[in-house]
Every structure is written in structure tokens, then in C-alpha cells.
Amino acid sequence: MTTEALLRTLREELTDGGLRASLLVRDLGTGEEIGIDPDVPLPSASLVKVPLALATADRIRRGELDGAQAVEVAPGRITTAGPTGLSRFRHPARVALDDLLYLSTCVSDGRAADALFDLTPPDAVTARLRAWNLTGITVRHRTEELTETPQERLEPGQAHLAHALAIGASTAGRGHRVPQLDTSRANTGTARAWADLLEAMWLPSAVPSGTAARVRELMRHNLIRHRLAPDFSSDATVWSSKTGTLLNLRHEAGVVEHLDGQRFAVVVLTESLVPAGVQPGAEALMGQAARALRDHLRRRARVAVHGFPGGPDPAPKEDRSTP
Secondary structure (H helix, E strand, O other): OOHHHHHHHHHHHHHHOOEEEEEEEEEOOOOOEEEEOOOOOEEOHHHHHHHHHHHHHHHHHOOOOOOOOEEEEOOOOOOOOOOOHHHHOOOOEEEEHHHHHHHHHHOOOHHHHHHHHHHOOHHHHHHHHHHOOOOOOEOOOOHHHHHOOHHHHOOHHHHHHHHHHHHHOEOOOOOEOOHHHOOOOOOEEOHHHHHHHHHHHHOOOOOOHHHHHHHHHHHHOOOOOOOOHHHHOEOOEEEEEEEEEEOOEEEEEEEEEEOOOOEEEEEEEEEEOOOOOOOHHHHHHHHHHHHHHHHHHHHHHHHHHHOOOOOOOOOOOOOOOOO
16 A cells, blocks of 8 residues: 555544544654654643653753652542542652652653652753753643643543533634643644654663663553553564543554564554543554554565565564454
């Protein structure tokens, strides 16, 4: 299938599945990439915890913070947006800074993330990204604001009303009546910008190697694996990623590393047009679309090396069954 035909087919499938999507898959070995609307800015949701982790890990590397420092964390307000970690604690806790990094990145613990933001505020995180020549991601607020949407004011059985508002209250300029979905006020980034961040973490760049290695390790142990992981995890690959979810937004950004040495940055940012909180079909569709783009780049790489798409793969074949 040609690139144009593939993109046309994926657009139709995503639309039929009720998703408006921005995707980018980049071969980190060659720089070749393929995507769908990769330059559309979208609210970052919990993807923001990756630049937060980088900024925090870099301050530890430079000696500005001590990873063993115990931080007093007050109990959080238990909400549907914080189902795990410190967000569910009912009593104060003392947690080492290194462990807050783990909870924020691997468990997507918003309370842990905000304890890190207390030490490195959003504007300082953005400044650190700019110092590393990463310009497409902006951090404006703490993660606590992600738990203050209309959904938290409704009963669980009324979640569809909050999603209907999220879908219908946007403007042509990507403003929104819900502040966390307004790209002029929210933490934001494009699929291309997130791919640039991943590339800077996996390849030599302005990001110090020790800082990048620490956050790569955290992303490799991400516990939230229901979205893209089923399409990218196997005995022949390593999948490292971070998810982000907010109202009708479902995102994931990560890198798949193959035993044959190929590495691909994969970013999928989506807005659901279906007013429902639980949408396993949408989660599966995201992974299928991203995998189709990755497979297309792998086939093109084989053609470039061997002259035909069925060239030998030195690595064991991937297990394509869903875990």
C-alpha cells in the first residue's frame, strides 16, 4: 500500500471510530517519519509528567536537589482522576524525591507530580526544555488542575455529560470553555514536539545523557499498558512510554526498540467525539493505527536495504498476539 493510501485508510478508520487524531511515527535511525496532522497543538494531560521528570532528574544530576531527600506529602483529594499512588492516601506521607519521580512517571500519580512541581514549578520546567532547544511543548500548570474539570463535579453515572461538554465547547482557534482543554491556558504540545522530545532522550542531544537515561528507565517501567503497549510489546521489542488522559483526550508517547537495532518514536494524541468515559475500542484503534505507521516505515527501511519489502529480519519475529 502506498503512503497516501495508508494515511487515507487510517484517517477513515479513526473517524469511523469516533477519534480525531494527531499521530507521528519517526525512525530514530534514519529520521524518516510518517504521520497524520502532527502539528496540531493539544492539551498534554499527564504527558506533562515526562518533561517534569526530565527537569527534576537534571536538577538531581546537577546537585541542586537530593534524590534521597524526604518530602512531606499531604493526602490528596480522592478523585476518579487519581486512582493510584499518593492520590489515594488518606494520611500524610514522607517520600524520597527519587521515589516521587517513580510514582509520578510510572504510576502517573498526580499528587507525586505536584510535589515535584513544588520544587520545580511549571515555568522552570518550560525554561529547561527551551535550554535544550525543545520548543514545541509548554508547561503552564500543575497536575492538580487536571482533577478540577466538570467530570469531578458529577456523579460517576453522569460522566457522559462532562464528555459531551468537552466535545462540544471548543472554538475554531482551539480555545475551550473548560480551561484544561484550552490550548492558550493548558499544558500543550504537538505530536511532532513530543517526538522531538523522545528523540532528544534516545539520541545524543542537548539533554544530558544521565538525565535522559534516568527518565528512559522510568518510562520503560510504566505500569499503564492498556493503550499502545499491546501493539508494541513483545519478546523482540522494548516499549517505553507515558500515557495521558483527560476527559475526551487519550494520548500516549513512547519509543519501541527492536532487537535488530531499529528504534521508533511513536506519538498518538487523540480527541474522542463519543461522549463516554470508557472506550476500549478507541484505545485499541489508537494502537492499531500507530502500529500500521510503524510497520510501513519498517517495510520502507527493508526496501532501502534489500531492494524488496520482504528482506530478512535479523531479529526474531514479533509475537503479534495481544498480551
